[in-house]
Amino acid sequence: MKTRFICLSLLAGLLSVMQAGAQSLTLEECREAALEHNRTLRDSRYDLEAALQTRREAFTNYFPQISASGGAFQAQHGLVQADFGLSIPPLGEMNLPVSLAKRGLFGSVTAVQPVFAGLKIVNGNKLARLGEEVGQLQLRRTEGEVREQTDTYYWQIVSLKDNLSTIEAVERQLAEIHRQVELSVAAGLVTRNDLLRVELRQQEVASNRLKVENGLKVMKLLLARHIGVDWHGFDVATSAWDEPEAPGNCYVPVEEALDRRAEYLLAEKNVEAQRYQKRMERGKRLPTVGVGAGYLYYNLTDKDVDDGMVFAQVSVPISEWWGGAHALKRARIREEQAENDRLQAREMLAVEIEKSWSEVQEAYAQILLARRSVDSATENLRENRNFYEAGTAPLTDLLDAETLYTESRNNLTSACAAYRTSLARYMRVTGR
Template structure:
């Protein structure tokens, strides 16, 4: 019950935190940096990358332990149904006596009193005296057997395998870090893309609302003119069709905006139905400023995590060659053991513990494996060549990507400047058309054309501005200079 209460209280606290965050977000606009931080904090793939970095760190520590002696213990207990008996029955051993005449020990045998010769039984002399060895003397209680072994192994020379494994583990950890950094930048780029998509649709929604309002005003004026007899029903229907089309467009934009907000909320790790305002939704925005596009490809390669990842991968494959070579070299290790048992094998198998130390050197020299180890080296060399070729290919693609990103950024800035000038002309054209229509000089067709041109100019300006933002992010990602 106490655990259930604790879990229930935890859920309540989490719910209150989310509600307070959403309430605060609804009141205060959320910045791009805030979206980035939330995305980096809540993204599951990034958590996976973090765990891979931790795992690589543990693997590195594990490889370092191979330099030190390994101590192992193994023990066995066995219950046996029967005891061990070395004799089938009681044994009788002949005895000897010292003969002073011959100065030798001679068997005590039964002799013929007349001749003094040994009396034979089945061709064998008959002992005069015997030593009794009872069967029980050679029976050992092994019903309960305990055996233990403590082993210490210190590698002395392993053909370079331990160092190669440590180098591979070290490069693998660095590789995991670069892959995590790559994942972070990809998440930031996705966040920026979703953020500016929402901003774009917000402004397009306002544009659609303004355009709908213009058509609604024009529709009322035309209806008044139809009643006064200075406009035809055809003019009214033309404006009404345009108004309906504008309302449909507004509904589509509104739906697209809702879906884009859901996508951004999901990337940020928030509930998809979260409602929050973005900082750049306001009309008071800083106009994009064109940045210098000078760059050094050597510096770009140093900044790109993809290049660093492939570089570490190439180094790993180089070390795998050393790992394969170590299988062809001798291996030397110092071995020390302490073994003990019960029954005591050193004291007549008495039911007591006793043991002994042993120290030695173990040498292993590979002699013939029918090309197995040699082919491992050749395979490792091929993998190293493949890694180097992949690195060179990636550098070429990155150089192409950087040049394309720089070209797109330059083109985006030029398009934005042209869109601004075009919008100024569209604003002036719409104002003249409205004045001319009010004075009866221009027709509804002229006004509709001016409004359509104004709508297209506004839309192109919004697209151009958002495109400059995305091109800046994409260029920073291509150059490896993304800041977050």
């Protein structure tokens, strides 16, 4: 009895693990998982954190620069060698050799507060703060790209699953046609050639099923890797295609969309960064002023000596002036180039937004056309089935009608997926 209980417990645990491993995620759940686990997005967060640390590091340049040094030495001879002449009347002139500082200790501590550094510290901090803002914009851009890719994978999976549903419906129809043709062959009404045509069509549908199933497996693997979940037992929660809303409510003016695009804001930040770089280059040619205090200790003659001091220092980078004019001109050229890149980026992004909106409208129109094609193909299939059953139409017409129905259903599925994907792209290129 105890062994039986243990076996039942293990079986229940295994079932719970299998159920926990199986995941069926909606589109919103896929988006949330991608924002949390996507590796590309994680790298962007690391870059932003690194930019934050760079800004904090730059702020420490406002603090005094403190340094300490010390040491000890042992020389073979005294470092100070001298002869002192002595005049002793009874003895005459004498030279007395003196050797000092054969061994010793020394140490010092200094603190220098920069008063003026050619505005390099101020501009360096502004540049570091700008780097953090760039990191935030890059993170926002990556989030939009990851979201768009998530939607693309998701709707491709939905499309393939809908194709499978179409194939299943066709397989049922062909099975019924096969049954009817078998009866007709047995009754001698038709030849076995008609039966072979049906079987060939069934084999073609079976081949298409295999391709769709393999494509569905690959797309699930890609989506699972993209959103960072285990692909074992992974699936997406889908329902029948809803009637898509007209895209008019999603439209935003191009100028408004441009001001929200991370790519354009990054181009503006690049202009600002080049402006700070020019100021930094100019600051290299300016003098630097600092004040400081220090403490000095040494013992060279077996006597401790210590003292404090205050000082001021001025440094003039004279050699920097030689090539400074050319370096400053180069910085101005980089600034003008960044401004030109900003204008070009605005133009190209405007074209991308307009193109994306046109694709959305086209995809929506394709859905309307595909729906009418499905209605026509469905009616055509119904009539040909009735004609075949009545004996007024050949089997080839019925199989052709079934093929047209399958193609129209697949075209509608592709149009719906293309519309959802193009809409996701339009939301990204308009900064939403």
